[in-house]
Amino acid sequence: MKIYKPMGIMMITVAVFIACKKDKQTTDSTATSTLTTPSIGANVPAVFKKIYNATDIYVEGDYVVIKTNSLPDHKSPYYQGTAWASTKYEAYNGTNPLWGQNPNKIAENDATFKIPLNPKVAATHTATPLGAMGVAVNGVAIFNQYAAMYSPLTNEANGFDQYGGHPQQQGVYHYHVEPYYITTNKGKDALVGxxxxxxxxxxxxxxxxxxxxxxxxxxxxxxxxxxxxxxGIYHYHITAADPYINGNGFYGTPGTVSQ
Structure with missing residues (x-):
């Protein structure tokens, strides 16, 4: 599937720096699929079952725990040179004339998201971090509107692939902007994560x-x-302009993510 999205921005930079554990990319040359079927525990609300590319989803106290391997289920130029290249590599076919592939490759990286089961508005709103601030329904991390050192995405966005994502230095693929594969296949008004x-x-x-x-x-x-x-519920929306997914911090009290 080809998805064409212009990104009228300047030059490519290197990927976002975040503290993250060492790559866990498999060396198994037979690995071809990145789609996993989650193991879903008892009492998981139906809406969380829409997260279709996780490894585990279960309730733990007042939290929903979502475990993923961070591998996007769609193709990407950043699968080049990986164990999944034979089925998941796709050259860039978007319309950004300033496209430039960053030097990173997608790597498997286990992540555990622990988020409130019944979210509430926070008395004090905290800033979103560099690194994962959420999880998409395909198990990919959602990042905020900044590149490294809280710089604008202006340059880095030229490295976003045709599906709106890219990997950082440790190989963790993520979205800062609209994940076009999800919104094309699920709908522009669908739950993204x-x-x-x-x-x-x-x-x-x-x-x-x-x-x-x-x-x-x-x-x-x-x-x-x-x-x-x-x-009814408070909910975020993706937009075409900065900050794209989240603005001046979390509306509610955030849980945790470990990678």
Missing amino acids: FLLDGFPVYGPLENGKTITNADLDVYHGHTGVTADYPA
Whole structure:
């Protein structure tokens, strides 16, 4: 599937630096698939079962625990030279004339997201971190609107592949912006994932309208009914402009992520 998204931005830079454990990329030359079927524990709410590319999902006290291997289920130029290249490598076929592939390759990296089962607005809002601030429904990490040292994404975005992601130095593939593979296959108004505070992230469309930053609060969300939450819930939206997924910190109290 080819997805063409222009990124009118300057030059490529190296990937985001985050502290992360050593690569765990497999050396098994027979590895061809990156799609996993999650083991789902008892009492997991139905909405979390939409996370289709995790290894484990279960409830632990007041938290939902989501374990992933960080491997995107879609193709990417960043699978070049990996154990999955025969089935997952795809040359860049987007429309960004300034595209430049960063030097990193996708690597398997176990991640555990522990997020509130019943999220609530925080009394004190905390900033989102560099590194994973949430998880997409395909098990890929969601990062905030900054490159290394809290720099704008202006240059780094030229290294985003045709599906809107790229790997950082340790090989952890992630999205800073709209994950086009998900929104194309699930719908522009579909659930995209969850941030660490437990509030859901939806695509750029709501009730047939394209959401802009002007429709959202400083945390890049608003409260309303969604297909998954008919009684209404605070939720984030992806937009085409900075900050793309999240704004001035988490709306709720974040859980944890370990990698």
